[in-house]
Amino acid sequence: MQAGEGEITLLLGKWRDGEPSAFEQLMPLVYPHLRQVAAAYIRRERNPDLLQGTALVHELYLRLLKQKKADWADRRHFYAFAAKIMRMILIDHARESQAQIRGGDRERIPLSDDLAWVNIDGPEILDLNRALDDLAAIDSEKVQLVELRYFLGCTAEETASLMGVSKATVDRDLKFIKSWLFRRIHPGMPGDPVGA
Numbered sequence: 001m002q003a004g005e006g007e008i009t010l011l012l013g014k015w016r017d018g019e020p021s022a023f024e025q026l027m028p029l030v031y032p033h034l035r036q037v038a039a040a041y042i043r044r045e046r047n048p049d050l051l052q053g054t055a056l057v058h059e060l061y062l063r064l065l066k067q068k069k070a071d072w073a074d075r076r077h078f079y080a081f082a083a084k085i086m087r088m089i090l091i092d093h094a095r096e097s098q099a100q101i102r103g104g105d106r107e108r109i110p111l112s113d114d115l116a117w118v119n120i121d122g123p124e125i126l127d128l129n130r131a132l133d134d135l136a137a138i139d140s141e142k143v144q145l146v147e148l149r150y151f152l153g154c155t156a157e158e159t160a161s162l163m164g165v166s167k168a169t170v171d172r173d174l175k176f177i178k179s180w181l182f183r184r185i186h187p188g189m190p191g192d193p194v195g196a
Contacts, residue, residue, distance in 0.1 A: 012072035027061065034060060034082065037153035059089050076162040079154070083147035087129070090151065094125040124185065131184040135177070142177050145170060 008029055014022035038056040063085050072078045136143045141163070148154045148162055149170070156174075160167040182189075 008075040008078070012075065012078050016072050023065065030078075030082070031057065033153075034086075037086065037151075056086075056089060060085050063089075076164065079152060079162055080144045080148060083144070083152035083154075087132075087147055087151040091125060091129045094123075127185045128181065131181050134184065135180070142173060145173055146177055146181075149174060 008026065011022045011026040011029070015026060034057050035054070038054070038060075060082060064082070072081070132143050132146060135146075145159060145163065148159045149156065154162065156167050156170050160170045163170065
């Protein structure tokens with residue numbers, strides 16, 4: 001993500017201003033990171049044949065392409081929006097998977113090691129989505145941290161850079177957010193979600 005940061009911002013401005021070729025020039029710069037994130041999610045899938053990494057990135061590409069008037073101030077806004085779309089694609093996939101298979105003996109696949117209590121292919125991902133919507137009503141920037149860190153796969157340093165805060169702030173906020181989300185999704189359940 002670091003290579004071409006200025007170029008990404010420049011192309012986002014051109015795309016926002018309606019230059020059609022800007023999107024086509026932008027995608028090769030962001031595609032490798034988006035593909036890497038998608039591949040990591042697919043490796044966690046119980047049945048990777050249901051959702052391929054390339055298909056996930058292409059779905060993201062198509063949804064981005066449908067943006068008639070992109071209003072990107074900078075690469076932070078773009079990556080935050082891409083993270084939100086990636087989250088929605090995974091939520092849609094989880095809903096479809098839940099509709100097809102109710103119950104049964106299913107292997108748990110965590111969204112990330114930090115959120116091991118959220119099964120990417122189970123009802124927890126839908127609960128997480130609802131909890132993030134509730135959190136957005138309180139503090140939308142905290143939701144952006146989660147989306148960038150866990151749905152887009154940014155490192156803590158990349159997240160800090162994109163959010164314009166220190167890594168220490170990201171670490172502190174994510175510790176609080178993980179605890180808040182755990183209590184929201186699993187009310188009354190004992191345990192330390194930060195260490196889980």
